[in-house]
Amino acid sequence: MATTVTLEKCGHNVGYKGLDNCRFCPGSQCCVEGGPECIDSIIDMDAVCRRVSALGLDVTVTISKDAGRYLCDFTYYTSLYQSRGRSAFVHVPPLGKPYSAEQLGRALQAIIEEMLDLLEHSEDKINCQHEH
Numbered sequence: 001m002a003t004t005v006t007l008e009k010c011g012h013n014v015g016y017k018g019l020d021n022c023r024f025c026p027g028s029q030c031c032v033e034g035g036p037e038c039i040d041s042i043i044d045m046d047a048v049c050r051r052v053s054a055l056g057l058d059v060t061v062t063i064s065k066d067a068g069r070y071l072c073d074f075t076y077y078t079s080l081y082q083s084r085g086r087s088a089f090v091h092v093p094p095l096g097k098p099y100s101a102e103q104l105g106r107a108l109q110a111i112i113e114e115m116l117d118l119l120e121h122s123e124d125k126i127n128c129q130h131e132h
Contacts, residue, residue: 002091003098004060005107007045008067010038011077011089015069031077039080042122043088048114052107059099059107067091088115 014030014037045063052061067073067089076089090111095101 002093004062004093005099005104005111006062006064006091007049007111008041008072008076008089008091009045009063009065010040011067011080012038012069012073013077013081016074018070020071031074032081035077035081039077039085041080041088042085042119043115044118045088047118048111051114052110055110057103057107057110059103061107061111064091086119 011031013032013035016026016029016031019025049061049063067076072089072091076087079087079089090108092104092108093099095104099107
């Protein structure tokens, strides 16, 4: 369980052995058969973490490379696979442990704004390169 607001950098395709609440686990123990082992988000989560942390929101933001080979990682990998890396996953601690809804709301808003800003600037660079 998250104790900080945690930005996930990548999703993993294999290693799923735990049953979900409906007692299901894919027989292949993977998300997408034949898919890459790991898919990174195109969003620079390290930059997002630095930028949000610098805002002084009294919420600790950290980075992770392993969402846990359970529902979170399965969902994230599937999203990354379908979107070709244009996806994000943020683990949030339970309310009051240690942050209030207001604190978490401010942090999540800042995280989303920073992600969108980074994506906008990376799209500008991609489009600029194609125009020449």
